[in-house]
Amino acid sequence: MTTDTSRHVDQSSSQAVGLDVVILGGGGHVGLPLSLALAQAGLRVGIVDIAASTVERIGRGEMPFLESGADELLAQVMPTGRLELTTSADMLDRTKIVVVVVGTPIDEFLNPSMTVFQKTVDQIAPHLQPGTLLVLRSTVYPGTTEYIAKALADQACEVDVAFCPERIAEGHALEELSGLPQIIGADEQAAGDRAEALFRNVTPHIIRTTTKEAELAKLFTNAWRYIKFAAANQFFEIAHEAGVDYTSVLRAIKTDYPRARDLPGPGLAAGPCLLKDTMQLAAFTSDHFGLGQAAMQVNEGMPAYIVSAMEKKYGDLRRRNVGLLGMAFKAESDDIRSSLSFKLRKLLLWSGARVLCTDPYVSDSRLLPLDKVLADSEILVIGAPHQVYRQADLRGRKVVDIWGLVDGIDL
Ligand SMILES: NC(=O)c1ccc[n+]([C@@H]2O[C@H](COP(=O)([O-])OP(=O)(O)OC[C@H]3O[C@@H](n4cnc5c(N)ncnc54)[C@H](O)[C@@H]3O)[C@@H](O)[C@H]2O)c1
Numbered sequence: 147m148t149t150d151t152s153r154h155v156d157q158s159s160s161q162a163v164g165l166d167v168v169i170l171g172g173g174g175h176v177g178l179p180l181s182l183a184l185a186q187a188g189l190r191v192g193i194v195d196i197a198a199s200t201v202e203r204i205g206r207g208e209m210p211f212l213e214s215g216a217d218e219l220l221a222q223v224m225p226t227g228r229l230e231l232t233t234s235a236d237m238l239d240r241t242k243i244v245v246v247v248v249g250t251p252i253d254e255f256l257n258p259s260m261t262v263f264q265k266t267v268d269q270i271a272p273h274l275q276p277g278t279l280l281v282l283r284s285t286v287y288p289g290t291t292e293y294i295a296k297a298l299a300d301q302a303c304e305v306d307v308a309f310c311p312e313r314i315a316e317g318h319a320l321e322e323l324s325g326l327p328q329i330i331g332a333d334e335q336a337a338g339d340r341a342e343a344l345f346r347n348v349t350p351h352i353i354r355t356t357t358k359e360a361e362l363a364k365l366f367t368n369a370w371r372y373i374k375f376a377a378a379n380q381f382f383e384i385a386h387e388a389g390v391d392y393t394s395v396l397r398a399i400k401t402d403y404p405r406a407r408d409l410p411g412p413g414l415a416a417g418p419c420l421l422k423d424t425m426q427l428a429a430f431t432s433d434h435f436g437l438g439q440a441a442m443q444v445n446e447g448m449p450a451y452i453v454s455a456m457e458k459k460y461g462d463l464r465r466r467n468v469g470l471l472g473m474a475f476k477a478e479s480d481d482i483r484s485s486l487s488f489k490l491r492k493l494l495l496w497s498g499a500r501v502l503c504t505d506p507y508v509s510d511s512r513l514l515p516l517d518k519v520l521a522d523s524e525i526l527v528i529g530a531p532h533q534v535y536r537q538a539d540l541r542g543r544k545v546v547d548i549w550g551l552v553d554g555i556d557l
Pocket of ligand 1: 170171172173174175176177194195196197200247248249250266269283284285286312313314315316418419
């Protein structure tokens, strides 16, 4: 059943009309900004997403998550009728270009879950027209594009396949889609040319590679960022254990010294991509990606480091009220996927503290208003460095702030 929830599309008249591109997973953090950008460029875009509530929200003209500039763009695109939404893969029958951008989780062994792609092949194969261009945009384990091309060939689907990774920073997708170069990974000239033509609708900057080069380029990009955060976090821990003010060390390192410009500050390195993609590389090397696995130890160990340092500084935390400010995985975001604030909360609870959580962007009935948390907490911990906490009156409370958002670290 096709449940087209867009109020702005005449379902009966549009049903037979072809679509320039259909995005599978088009309601997600990567798929939706791309769908909007392509529709803005004048293409007729279809979104297929299994999350019915997401499809309904977008159909009502509501963004399902925070994304800079996307509310305005959605409002601009919907009345054009160039964006259609459905939960049914039947929509794929109406196009010759399909982009797949479903989530690619790791499993309980920290290995990529290949079942996602086995299921995707079974889902899309009956609907692919001969000569369709299939663009994979999810971040994938190396060799996945080739695997999918073969799996589709086994089902007698004649398709061109390309891998075109997304490299945006969540929350900044729309500006980065046009500003960043797009890597086009293809093993056949025709597939690469067709994918390049698609992405030239959003950016003039194109880089051509093979599929496996593009798959590795994407994973290396994320692992590199994750390792940099780990270096920053371990430097912080070394200085902190030595009783040295790391903010001052960082300022000394970075001031007017171009070679250290990309050293980040310490923080909770979390979110849906960096750890997952570093672990995909670990799986690819049969668990011989020492740098990546060490980065995981440092970054995932940061919440435990903070709690143990708090116990050293403040003594027994049992029955003490600790306010946790910011539950999203990063600043100015409403995304809680793989947020280390939740690990921090769990470890604080294990230490016996009463933990009061707040976040202005996250809607969760267990969270409390900032005022209530400030009023009732003895110690505050910054989980996500939202700007609002920099401006808030923290009422002279101790603030455990490894991010350097407010003055002093109190750890
Ligand atoms: N979030 C980011 O900043 C980011 C950046 C670059 C790359 N990526 C990669 O992009 C991929 C998607 O990430 P995301 O953050 O957009 O995830 P997401 O969970 O926000 O979006 C995925 C969407 O796919 C839908 N979906 C899942 N299975 C489906 C299916 N079989 N058919 C139709 N729809 C389906 C979900 O309902 C969801 O709306 C991942 O591989 C991720 O690693 C994410």
